[in-house]
Amino acid sequence: MSVAGREVHTSPTPGPRPAATVTAPVRGRAHVVLPAYNEAVSLPSLLRRIAEVGRTERVTAWVVDDGSSDGTGDVVDVADVAGLDVRVVRHQVNLGLGQAVQTGLKAALNDADEDDFIVVMDADDTHDPALITKLGNEILAGSDVVICSRFVDGGDDKTAPPFRRMLSRGAAVLFRRVLGLVEVHDFTSGFRAYRVSLLTRACTHWGERLVEERGFACMVELLLKLRHCHPVITEVPLELRYDRKQGPSKLKLRHTIVQYVRLLARDRLTPAPYREL
Numbered sequence: 435m436s437v438a439g440r441e442v443h444t445s446p447t448p449g450p451r452p453a454a455t456v457t458a459p460v461r462g463r464a465h466v467v468l469p470a471y472n473e474a475v476s477l478p479s480l481l482r483r484i485a486e487v488g489r490t491e492r493v494t495a496w497v498v499d500d501g502s503s504d505g506t507g508d509v510v511d512v513a514d515v516a517g518l519d520v521r522v523v524r525h526q527v528n529l530g531l532g533q534a535v536q537t538g539l540k541a542a543l544n545d546a547d548e549d550d551f552i553v554v555m556d557a558d559d560t561h562d563p564a565l566i567t568k569l570g571n572e573i574l575a576g577s578d579v580v581i582c583s584r585f586v587d588g589g590d591d592k593t594a595p596p597f598r599r600m601l602s603r604g605a606a607v608l609f610r611r612v613l614g615l616v617e618v619h620d621f622t623s624g625f626r627a628y629r630v631s632l633l634t635r636a637c638t639h640w641g642e643r644l645v646e647e648r649g650f651a652c653m654v655e656l657l658l659k660l661r662h663c664h665p666v667i668t669e670v671p672l673e674l675r676y677d678r679k680q681g682p683s684k685l686k687l688r689h690t691i692v693q694y695v696r697l698l699a700r701d702r703l704t705p706a707p708y709r710e711l
Contacts, residue, residue, distance in 0.1 A: 461549070461551075461570050461571070461573070461574045462492070462546075462547055462548075462549030462550035462551060462630075463492040463493065463494060463546070463547070463549075463550045464487075464491055464492065464493045464494070464550070464551060464552075464553055464566050464569075464570055464627075465494050465496060465542035465545070465546055465550055465551070465552045465553065466484060466493060466494070466495045466496065466553045466554075466555060466563075466566065467496045467498065467535065467538030467539060467541075467542055467552060467553065467554045467555075468480070468495060468496065468497045468498065468538070468555065468556075468557040469498045469500060469531055469534030469535050469538060469554070469556075469557060470497055470498060470499055470500060470502065470506050470507075470534070470557035471499075471500040471501070471502055471506070471528060471531075471534070471684065472502045472503060472504045472506060472681065473502070473504075473506050473557040473558055473681065474502070474504040474505050474506045474508075474509045475504075475680045475681060476557065476558045476559040476678075476679070476680050476681065477497070477506060477509055477510070477513070477557055477559075478509055478512075478513040478514075479559050479678075480557060480558075480559040480563070481495060481497075481510070481513050481515045481518060481520060482513070482514065482515060482516070483559075483562075483563045483564075484515075484518060484563045484566075485515045485516040485517070485518040486516075486563070486564075487563050487564060487566050487567065488516070488517070488518045488519075489516075490567070491566060491567055491570065493518065493519065493566065494519040494520075494521065494542075494545070495515075495518060495519065495520045495521070496521050496523060496538050496541055496542050497510055497520060497521070497522045497523070497557070498523045498524075498525070498534040498535075498537050498538040498541075499522060499523070499524045499525065500525045500528050500529060500530070500531075500533070500534040501525045501526060501527040501528035501529065502528075507522045507524055510522050521541070523537055523538065523541050525537065529648070530648030530649055530652075531648065531649055531650060531652055531684075532645045532646065532647045532648045532649065532651075532652030532655070533645070533648060535554060535645055535652055535653075535656070536642075536644060536645040538554065539552065539554070539633060539637075539644070539645075540637070543630065543633055543634060543637065546630045547630070548630060548631060549630075550630050551569070551570060551573045551627050551628065551629060551630060552627065552628045552630060552633060553566055553569055553625075553626070553627045553628075554624065554625070554626055554628075554653075555582075555624065555625045555626075556624045556625065558678075558679045558680070558681065559675075559678045559679065559680070560674055560675050560676050560678050560679050561582065561624075561625045561672070561674070561675075562672075562673065562675065565582055565625070565670065565672065566627075568670050569582070569626075569627035569670065570627070572627070572668050572670065573627055573629055576666055577627075577629070577665075577666050577667065577668040578628070578629045578632045578660075578663075578665035578666045578667065579626060579627070579628055579629070579632070579657070579660060579665045579666070579667045579668075580626060580627040580667075580668050580669070580670060581618065581620055581623050581625075581626050581667065581668070581669045581670075582620075582623055582625035582626065582669070582670055582671075582672035583619050583620035583623060583669035583670065583671065583672055584602065584620055584623065584672050584673075584674055585602075585603070585606060585619040585620045586619050586620075586669050586670075586671055587671065588671030588673075589620070589671040589672050589673065590671075590672075590673045590674065591674040591676070593674060593675060593676040593677040594674055594676040595676070597687050598676075601622075601687060601690065601691065602620070602622050605621055605622050605654065605694055606618075606619060606620060606621050606622070608694070608698070609621045609654065609698070612698060612702075613658070613661075613701075615657075615661065615667075617667050617668075617669075618657070618667060618669070619669060620669065620672075621653075621654050621657060622650065622653055622654060623653065623672065624650075624653055625672060626653075628660075629665075632660065632663055632665055635663055635711050636659060636660055636663055636711065639707060639711055640659060644656070644659065647693060647697060649686075649689065649690060649693050650690050650693070651690065651693035651694055651696075651697050654694065654697060655697055658697070658701050662706055662707050662711050663711040664711075
């Protein structure tokens with residue numbers, strides 16, 4: 435229209451702006467690392483239970499056959515795992531739990547995407563794979579390490595032998611007091627989840643030295659090294675089902691105690707990384 439000889443252009447009355455599109459966080463694939471030494475009897479049942487989780491979650495299972503003599507790696511080929519993506523990594527000789535964990539972590543990291551998470555759990559069928567979903571939820575909510583803990587409300591280890599319960603509790607008290615990691619109650623649990631980016635940073639710094647302990651102390655060692663990355667650590671309750679274990683225990687009490695003491699001494703004497711991780 436024209437006003438006093440001038441052309442005036444009017445714009446239509448602006449309507450409400452469309453709401454901004456918010457992209458929801460995506461929970462990636464769970465890479466489940468199973469260090470296994472002579473677990474041919476227990477492994478098929480565990481893989482079937484992990485396959486149940488795979489019906490609602492994206493799961494890849496990494497079986498690390500640590501030089502087993504009972505055909506542990508071979509049972510994967512005949513196990514009825516209902517379409518579960520299972521991959522076997524073999525050690526020609528037994529290298530110990532620590533190296534089996536390291537091998538599994540490296541294999542999973544080489545295949546994982548940034549949104550994925552890595553779970554380490556025992557291959558003796560004493561851990562409940564249904565917790566994988568809860569672990570993924572914790573990672574999605576911001577945790578970097580999630581520990582399945584026997585020593586928080588809802589956790590339980592009453593089916594374990596007395597000497598194992600004593601060792602786990604004693605180690606928890608020792609490491610918690612000396613290291614000041616007050617958010618951790620279960621240092622020796624073998625059932626944990628890790629954010630991929632956290633493990634990538636740690637592997638970049640430590641390389642092959644990320645896990646140096648051969649025995650059960652490797653789980654504590656890994657946690658001690660990861661603390662230098664300043665991770666957010668949370669715990670979820672774990673009801674340990676030691677009554678499901680079908681083979682003999684591989685834990686040697688006196689040897690493991692020596693490993694814990696030696697690990698703590700080495701940690702106290704080793705300087706922190708010279709740069710931020």
